Amino acid sequence: MGESWLSVLLAATLTTMTMTAVTKADLSSTPSPSPSIARDDIVDAKRAAIEEALDVIQAASTGSLGEVCVSTAGFKSLPAGVTLDPRRYDTARQKADMTAMMLQNLGATEAMRRNALLDALTKSLLVSVDDAVEARVIALNATTGTVITAVWLKRSPGSVGEPSKVESHAVQPGSRPDPSLPWFENAGGSAGLRSPKFMQSPPIESYRGWWTIPYFSCKSRRWLISYSVNVKSPDHRPGVREFISMDIDINGLEVNQCDAPTQNRNDEQLEAVSSNQIAFFQGTHKCHTDTTQCVYQGPESRVNGNRVGAGWAKGAYICKCRQGFYSVNHHRPGFDGFLVEAAWKEMRENKSDSYEEQFRCLRCAPGCARCKGPEPCLATYNWPFRISLLAVSIFCAFGTIVLVAYMYQHRKLKVFKVASPIFLSITLLGCALMYLEMAAIFPVLDMYSCIATKWTRHMGFCVSYTALLMKTWRVSLTYRVKSAHKVKLTDKQLLQWMVPILLVMLIYLGTWTVSAPPYAEVITDNHDLKFYQCSYNWWDHSLAIGEILFLAWGIKVCYNVRNAESLFNEARLISYAIYNIAAVNITMIAIHLFIFPRAGPDIKYLLGFLRTQLSTSVTVFLVFGPKVIRVLRGQGDQWDSRARARGVTASFSLNGIGLVPEETTDLYQENEELKEEIQKLAARIEFMKIVHMEMHNRHIKPKMGGYFSTHGHGHGHPSAGQSPIAKSSTASFILKQTAVERGATAAAAAAVEDSTFPSGSLHRARRSEMLRERKAEREREREKERNKEKEQKERPRSSGEKV
Numbered sequence: 001m002g003e004s005w006l007s008v009l010l011a012a013t014l015t016t017m018t019m020t021a022v023t024k025a026d027l028s029s030t031p032s033p034s035p036s037i038a039r040d041d042i043v044d045a046k047r048a049a050i051e052e053a054l055d056v057i058q059a060a061s062t063g064s065l066g067e068v069c070v071s072t073a074g075f076k077s078l079p080a081g082v083t084l085d086p087r088r089y090d091t092a093r094q095k096a097d098m099t100a101m102m103l104q105n106l107g108a109t110e111a112m113r114r115n116a117l118l119d120a121l122t123k124s125l126l127v128s129v130d131d132a133v134e135a136r137v138i139a140l141n142a143t144t145g146t147v148i149t150a151v152w153l154k155r156s157p158g159s160v161g162e163p164s165k166v167e168s169h170a171v172q173p174g175s176r177p178d179p180s181l182p183w184f185e186n187a188g189g190s191a192g193l194r195s196p197k198f199m200q201s202p203p204i205e206s207y208r209g210w211w212t213i214p215y216f217s218c219k220s221r222r223w224l225i226s227y228s229v230n231v232k233s234p235d236h237r238p239g240v241r242e243f244i245s246m247d248i249d250i251n252g253l254e255v256n257q258c259d260a261p262t263q264n265r266n267d268e269q270l271e272a273v274s275s276n277q278i279a280f281f282q283g284t285h286k287c288h289t290d291t292t293q294c295v296y297q298g299p300e301s302r303v304n305g306n307r308v309g310a311g312w313a314k315g316a317y318i319c320k321c322r323q324g325f326y327s328v329n330h331h332r333p334g335f336d337g338f339l340v341e342a343a344w345k346e347m348r349e350n351k352s353d354s355y356e357e358q359f360r361c362l363r364c365a366p367g368c369a370r371c372k373g374p375e376p377c378l379a380t381y382n383w384p385f386r387i388s389l390l391a392v393s394i395f396c397a398f399g400t401i402v403l404v405a406y407m408y409q410h411r412k413l414k415v416f417k418v419a420s421p422i423f424l425s426i427t428l429l430g431c432a433l434m435y436l437e438m439a440a441i442f443p444v445l446d447m448y449s450c451i452a453t454k455w456t457r458h459m460g461f462c463v464s465y466t467a468l469l470m471k472t473w474r475v476s477l478t479y480r481v482k483s484a485h486k487v488k489l490t491d492k493q494l495l496q497w498m499v500p501i502l503l504v505m506l507i508y509l510g511t512w513t514v515s516a517p518p519y520a521e522v523i524t525d526n527h528d529l530k531f532y533q534c535s536y537n538w539w540d541h542s543l544a545i546g547e548i549l550f551l552a553w554g555i556k557v558c559y560n561v562r563n564a565e566s567l568f569n570e571a572r573l574i575s576y577a578i579y580n581i582a583a584v585n586i587t588m589i590a591i592h593l594f595i596f597p598r599a600g601p602d603i604k605y606l607l608g609f610l611r612t613q614l615s616t617s618v619t620v621f622l623v624f625g626p627k628v629i630r631v632l633r634g635q636g637d638q639w640d641s642r643a644r645a646r647g648v649t650a651s652f653s654l655n656g657i658g659l660v661p662e663e664t665t666d667l668y669q670e671n672e673e674l675k676e677e678i679q680k681l682a683a684r685i686e687f688m689k690i691v692h693m694e695m696h697n698r699h700i701k702p703k704m705g706g707y708f709s710t711h712g713h714g715h716g717h718p719s720a721g722q723s724p725i726a727k728s729s730t731a732s733f734i735l736k737q738t739a740v741e742r743g744a745t746a747a748a749a750a751a752v753e754d755s756t757f758p759s760g761s762l763h764r765a766r767r768s769e770m771l772r773e774r775k776a777e778r779e780r781e782r783e784k785e786r787n788k789e790k791e792q793k794e795r796p797r798s799s800g801e802k803v
Contacts, residue, residue: 045081046081049079049080049081049082050081050082050280050281050284052078052079053078053079053081053082053281054255054257054281054284054314054341055314056076056078056079056216057078057255057312057313057314058313058314058315059076060076060216060223060312061312061313061314065216065218069218074217074218074219075180075181075182075215075216075217075218076215076216076218077182077197077212077213077214077215077216078213078214078215079213080196080213082213082214082280083199083200083213083280084199084211084213084214084225084250084253084278084280085279086199086211086225086227087202089131089211089225089227089248091129092129092131092132092227092246092248093207093209093211093227095125095128095129096125096208096209096227096229096244096246097207097208097209097229099121099124099125099137099229099244100208100209100229100231100244101208102121103121103137103231103242103244104231104232115149115151118137118139118149118151119151119153121137122135122136122137122151122152122153123135123153123163125244125246126153126154126155126163126246127155127163129246129248131248131249131250132155132246132247132248132249133154133155133156133157133220133222133224133247133248133249134152134153134154134155134166134246134247135152135153135154135163135244135245135246135247136150136151136152136153136169136171136244136245136246137150137151137242137243137244138150138151138171138177138242138243138244138245139240139241139242139243140177140186140240140241140242140243141239141240142239142240142241143239144176145176145177145186146174146175146176147171147172147173147174147175147176147177148173148240149173150169150171150172150173151165152165152166152169152171153165153166154166157222157249157251171184182197182212182213182215182226183197183212183226183228183245183247184228184243184245185197185198185228195210196213197212197213198210198211198212198213198228199211199212199213208229209227209228209229209230209244210227210228211225211226211227212225212226212227212228213225214250222249222251223249223250223251223253223312224247224248224249224250224251225247225248225250226245226246226247226248227245227246227248228243228244228245229243229244229245230243231243231244251311251312252276252311253276253277253278253311253312254276254277254278254298254299254311254312254316255277255278255281255311255312255313255314255316256277256278256281256282256296256316256317257281257282257283257284257285257294257296257314257315257316257317257337258282258283258285258294258295258296258317259282259283259285259294260279260282260283276311277311285317285319285337285340286319286337286340286341286343286344286355287317287319287335287337287340287359288319288359288360288361291321291322291325291360291361291362291363292319292320292321292322292325292334292335292359292360292361293319293320293321293322294317294318294319294320294337295317295318295319295320295334296316296317297316297317297318297337298311298316299311299313299316314338314341315336315337315338315339315340315341315342316337317337318333318334318335318336318337319334319335319337319340319359320333320334321334321361322361323369323370324363324364324368324369324370324371325361325362325363325364326361326362326364326371326372326373326374327361327362328358328362335359339359340355340359343355343358343359362374364377365377365378366378367530368530376529377529377530378529378530378531379525379527379529379530379531379600379601380529381444381531381601381602382602385602385606386442386602386605389438389605389606389609390438390439390442392609392613393435393436393438393439393609393612394435394438394439396435396613396616396617397431397432397435397436400428400429400431400432400435400620401428401432403428403620403624403628404425404428404429406628407421407424407425407428407624408421408425410631410636413631413636413637414636414637414638415568415627415630415631415635415636415637416627416636418568418570419471419568419570419627420471420491420494422491422495423467423468423470423471423491423494424467424623424624426463426464426467426498427463427464427467427468427619427623428464428620428624429463429464430459430460430461430462430463430464430465430466430467431460431464431616431619431620432460433456433459433460433463433464434456434457434460434461434464434612434615434616435460435612435616436456436460437453437456437457437460437608437612438605438608438609438612440452440453440456441453441534441605441608442605444531444532445520445532445533445534446519446520446532447517447518447519447520449520449534450517450518450519450520450534450535451513451517451518453518453534454509454512454513454518454534454540455509455513458505458509458543458547459505459506459509460616461547462501462502462505463502464616464619465550465551465554465578465581466498466501466502467498468554468574468577468578468619468623469550469553469554469557469578470494470497470498471494471570471574472554472557472558472561472571472574472575472578473494473557474489474494475561475564475571476557476560476561476564477489508543512539516537516539518534518535518537518539518540519534519535520532520533520534520535521533521534521535523598524598525598525599525600525601526598526599526600527600529600531600531601533601533604547585551578551581551582551585554578554582555578555579555582558574558575558578558579561575562575568626568627568630569626570623573622573623573626574622574623576622577618577619577622577623580614580615580618580619580622581615581619584611584614584615584618585611585615588607588610588611591607592604592607
């Protein structure tokens with residue numbers, strides 16, 4: 001066999017050289033094949049070898065190698081192109097090479113004379129290698145190739161028990177070894193073995209022998225690989241030569257057809273040596289790589305009833321759907337690799353197209369990272385509904401801008417002038433920002449829309465709420481002053497206090513945006529449908545705590561000024577607006593947390609719209625509605641008659657400070673205030689003149705029962721039954737007529753009347769007191785005189801007293 005094989009190899013070499021010469025001679029006329037075609041041929045040849053090897057592995061694992069095993073002396077080798085990295089068995093190779101060197105040094109003749117030495121060397125070689133199952137040393141006639149003597153030992157797999165001698169084997173003395181044996185090749189006395197049975201050694205390694213291609217032993221039903229060494233006599237004389245062969249059990253290796261994991265080059269070499277998987281078969285799976293991925297199923301998950309290594313199996317994988325795809329068979333985690341291999345083979349043979357139809361996953365619905373069917377994973381957006389709410393919000397934002405222009409046009413009217421137009425404008429701009437939040441959360445949220453949402457919501461709230469709170473705080477400071485000196489806080493001073501608050505908010509939002517910008521995170525609704533919502537973290541929680549404390553301070557300020565009187569009732573309306581803002585925000589937080597914790601995107605958008613309208617729109621209506629109505633009725637430049645009747649003079653705007661004291665119109669304001677005070681003083685002087693003229697003028701006869709009658713205070717006088725309310729009305733009428741005759745305005749006359757004889761809610765309690773005093777006067781004259789003195793002391797109270 002060795003001579004015939006060498007002759008064939010020599011003939012093939014000569015034929016190749018001849019064809020090369022002919023090709024060079026005819027190079028100009030015949031074009032050479034392109035590199036791409038040659039590369040494709042190599043790939044196709046390798047693919048064919050892989051498929052043939054997989055078929056052999058499948059036949060061995062299913063026990064269908066009956067005829068093949070009979071025709072090949074009980075062995076079935078894989079195709080010649082299949083390789084296995086033998087470096088994992090370097091220890092066995094080195095020991096076999098050492099044994100070969102010992103035999104070569106001893107000489108074949110000496111070894112033959114000492115058969116016991118051959119037995120010892122073979123046994124030592126077999127025992128020293130853990131995975132070795134059989135070892136043999138054969139002495140051959142170098143001329144005829146017949147067996148002179150042979151030692152064949154075997155042992156149980158797994159290094160169990162002592163080696164035993166194989167008596168009946170295929171290399172009996174006097175016979176020639178069967179050329180179909182996978183581990184034997186007669187090289188005609190050559191030290192090198194060049195045969196398709198053997199794998200090529202690594203280029204950087206120097207082996208004395210050769211590793212065989214993996215083969216299946218039908219007798220032991222195991223996968224083996226053999227290392228064979230041809231030992232040549234050192235004297236180079238024809239005679240006896242020896243052959244060493246050792247079988248290694250590779251039944252524990254695994255055929256992994258899935259793709260190799262991506263690793264670094266150095267790690268990949270280490271993995272190839274230490275891994276228990278055959279790298280040659282990696283990447284030979286038949287999964288649809290666009291929709292599925294190969295997942296290897298180790299031998300522990302399979303049972304082989306034919307006692308063949310569980311790792312040696314074709315289709316030992318499942319085609320699992322990739323992320324974003326689903327299988328039609330919901331009850332299976334993936335497609336069985338054995339079935340995929342069979343369907344692929346049928347497709348290649350044009351027998352069936354089930355490979356393309358049944359073993360391909362379908363894409364999930366949009367937005368689904370994982371799914372089990374075609375059901376939607378994303379929550380749907382009711383765009384007409386959202387557009388309608390957005391249109392209302394944009395209209396409100398535009399309306400606030402129009403209201404700013406309208407107020408600027410009528411800024412000189414008293415209804416706007418006394419309310420600090422600059423703070424009213426700031427409030428409207430903050431409301432416009434809060435309306436724009438609905439535009440920020442309208443689309444499918446992303447990082448930029450979340451940033452816009454945080455800025456519009458918190459900055460708008462800070463601007464509008466701070467402006468209202470500054471006005472109310474000014475009222476509180478002025479209202480709590482107990483001295484006669486008037487406290488004046490100008491708009492400029494309030495702006496200086498307002499700027500730091502806005503600056504803190506700007507710095508906080510800017511730092512938040514730069515360092516950890518909010519992003520859109522995926523959440524689910526009640527139906528487990530996904531949608532995007534802006535993330536909430538400690539930045540949101542810290543800002544929420546600060547805003548709650550800010551609201552609490554505003555509520556406290558509003559509570560302090562609950563009884564303060566102001567023109568056009570603005571202090572009370574602003575307090576109502578602040579109360580409303582706090583109540584709406586607290587209510588919406590409770591709704592989000594407890595009532596609709598997993599609401600869908602449209603419900604959340606509706607809740608945001610309601611919060612904006614109930615807080616922002618109500619604030620605009622409360623603060624600006626009465627002013628606009630007065631302007632439309634033509635009363636914008638007239639004083640509030642009800643406030644004036646309660647003693648609120650022109651010097652009171654929102655808090656008794658005046659008409660924009662930092663402007664040049666202060667002179668007009670001061671003149672108005674002085675004029676009213678002088679008119680009140682003149683009316684009181686006139687009243688005193690009349691009183692003294694009636695009481696000390698002997699030319700005027702006192703009227704019986706009159707107010708100034710000295711006889712009307714006795715117990716039995718008819719005037720004793722005269723009502724003091726009637727007296728007060730008479731005196732009030734006299735003062736009022738006097739004030740009008742002197743040219744005072746009707747408002748000043750009313751102020752004189754209020755300063756002399758109080759009326760209203762404060763006077764009702766005083767009237768009751770007067771009635772009780774009147775009853776006491778009837779009983780004792782002395783008590784009656786004392787009550788008159790007390791009444792005279794309480795009458796001069798100014799109507800400007802504020803509650």
